[in-house]
Amino acid sequence: MLKENEVYNFRVEDYNYDGGGVCKYDKSVIFVDDVLKGEFVNIKITNVNNKKNIAFGELIKVIEPSEMRVEKLCPHTTCNGCQLMHVKYADQLLIKKSIVEGVIKHIGKLDNIEVNNTIGMENPLNYRNKASVPFAKKDKVVEAGFYEKNTHNIVNFDKCMIHPNALTEIIQTVKNWILKYEIPVFDEKTLQGKIKHVIVRFGDDEIMVGIISKSKKISDPKKLIQMLRECNKKITSVVLSVNALDNNVIIDDKSENIVLYGKETIVSSIGEYKFNVSVDSFFQVNKTQTEVLYKTALGFLGLKGNETVIDAYCGVASISLFISKHCKKVIGIESNKKAVNDGRKNITLNKVTNVELIEGACEDEFDKIKEKIDAIIIDPPRKGCDKRFLHSMIKASPDKIVYISCNPSTLARDLNYINENGYKVKTIQPVDMFPYTYHIENVVLIEKK
Numbered sequence: 001m002l003k004e005n006e007v008y009n010f011r012v013e014d015y016n017y018d019g020g021g022v023c024k025y026d027k028s029v030i031f032v033d034d035v036l037k038g039e040f041v042n043i044k045i046t047n048v049n050n051k052k053n054i055a056f057g058e059l060i061k062v063i064e065p066s067e068m069r070v071e072k073l074c075p076h077t078t079c080n081g082c083q084l085m086h087v088k089y090a091d092q093l094l095i096k097k098s099i100v101e102g103v104i105k106h107i108g109k110l111d112n113i114e115v116n117n118t119i120g121m122e123n124p125l126n127y128r129n130k131a132s133v134p135f136a137k138k139d140k141v142v143e144a145g146f147y148e149k150n151t152h153n154i155v156n157f158d159k160c161m162i163h164p165n166a167l168t169e170i171i172q173t174v175k176n177w178i179l180k181y182e183i184p185v186f187d188e189k190t191l192q193g194k195i196k197h198v199i200v201r202f203g204d205d206e207i208m209v210g211i212i213s214k215s216k217k218i219s220d221p222k223k224l225i226q227m228l229r230e231c232n233k234k235i236t237s238v239v240l241s242v243n244a245l246d247n248n249v250i251i252d253d254k255s256e257n258i259v260l261y262g263k264e265t266i267v268s269s270i271g272e273y274k275f276n277v278s279v280d281s282f283f284q285v286n287k288t289q290t291e292v293l294y295k296t297a298l299g300f301l302g303l304k305g306n307e308t309v310i311d312a313y314c315g316v317a318s319i320s321l322f323i324s325k326h327c328k329k330v331i332g333i334e335s336n337k338k339a340v341n342d343g344r345k346n347i348t349l350n351k352v353t354n355v356e357l358i359e360g361a362c363e364d365e366f367d368k369i370k371e372k373i374d375a376i377i378i379d380p381p382r383k384g385c386d387k388r389f390l391h392s393m394i395k396a397s398p399d400k401i402v403y404i405s406c407n408p409s410t411l412a413r414d415l416n417y418i419n420e421n422g423y424k425v426k427t428i429q430p431v432d433m434f435p436y437t438y439h440i441e442n443v444v445l446i447e448k449k
């Protein structure tokens with residue numbers, strides 16, 4: 001039987017759905033991060049669950065490395081941001097494809113469906129246009145970085161490989177302001193202090209800095225603005241977002257946004273469409289791959305120009321706008337009020353007249369649409385679609401359904417249901433929206449049987 005804190009040598013047999021490795025011992029399955037299929041590894045068991053026959057291990061040494069292994073580009077080994085930093089980029093794409101194949105087969109129970117090669121990025125670094133950086137203060141030292149796995153311990157970063165290089169200096173500038181003017185940092189244990197997080201958003205040619213504070217009153221905001229402007233001339237917006245709750249939720253519905261400098265929003269484009277992005281707007285974090293994702297979905301829809309298309313879970317109407325000039329009409333459905341308001345502003349900003357948005361849950365609103373629906377595009381959150389919505393969607397009998405998903409497991413579950421109810425999965429296209437992380441996005445073409 002496996003014992004906690006004991007050290008073992010194992011061969012890595014497969015990948016887990018989160019990109020980690022799976023080893024086997026008797027009847028137990030052991031999950032280990034930072035390893036690759038086929039490698040022979042030395043690990044320490046950190047946790048055992050005998051009832052479920054599962055255990056977790058920590059890599060000590062790779063005895064026989066895989067050819068896919070590379071030196072990590074990033075010095076921050078305990079930060080949980082990039083789970084695949086130890087893998088060659090081309091191999092990350094292969095691993096993601098094989099994870100999708102496994103999930104479609106085992107959870108979706110769908111055989112004989114080919115998964116295309118993952119579409120990767122030409123330059124897979126510095127791609128994130130939004131960073132949410134928690135701040136803390138320990139023994140008079142201001143910490144800012146990302147959390148260690150399953151903890152709130154901050155791993156300070158000098159440089160983050162997947163964000164624009166400008167992030168480092170902006171975070172350092174906020175740290176300097178806090179130290180110089182003795183601005184109190186929020187402490188999760190004592191619930192004292194003010195500054196919780198800093199959000200940095202990178203638009204087409206401008207940068208927004210959002211200071212998330214427990215209190216409206218912060219001293220020396222003018223000094224902060226001056227220091228940020230000196231640090232980077234592209235900063236055109238500094239916003240104080242007040243979240244008075246005693247927790248580490250970054251922004252919630254009750255947050256109040258106060259513009260300290262410049263504009264309330266910055267402009268970000270996807271293809272030919274412009275979006276006004278505020279500190280708390282939902283917006284895709286990898287613009288280059290979002291365009292690839294949307295173009296793939298548009299290609300799958302094969303629109304001729306006279307169709308009515310539903311964009312379910314439409315967010316700020318980015319897909320609706322992207323496909324709008326290829327069809328007669330798009331109806332977007334979105335449950336988040338703020339996203340719907342932003343979406344309506346985006347429709348006006350882009351002078352598009354054939355997109356309308358419905359505020360509400362897809363499972364409640366879809367059945368109320370009286371028009372004949374030719375195609376449906378769905379892009380739900382990680383938990384996938386509500387069964388009621390799937391049922392209504394199938395009843396509406398569209399010729400084509402295009403399903404965009406950021407979670408292969410719930411995608412597979414929903415595809416199983418769709419496949420058993422008169423539709424056939426034609427093509428699955430993984431798109432790498434988040435290089436160096438385990439996240440996998442898929443676009444799926446589904447047609448009537």
Ligand SMILES: C[S@@+](CC[C@H](N)C(=O)[O-])C[C@H]1O[C@@H](n2cnc3c(N)ncnc32)[C@H](O)[C@@H]1O
Pocket residue numbers: 282283284312313314315316317318319333334335336339360361362363379380381382386406
């Ligand atoms: C993955 S995002 C997709 C956003 C958008 N399609 C895009 O490409 O940017 C999922 C969206 O679904 C919304 N949402 C979550 N549950 C919903 C529901 N039951 N009905 C409608 N929208 C929902 C969320 O607020 C979020 O904006």
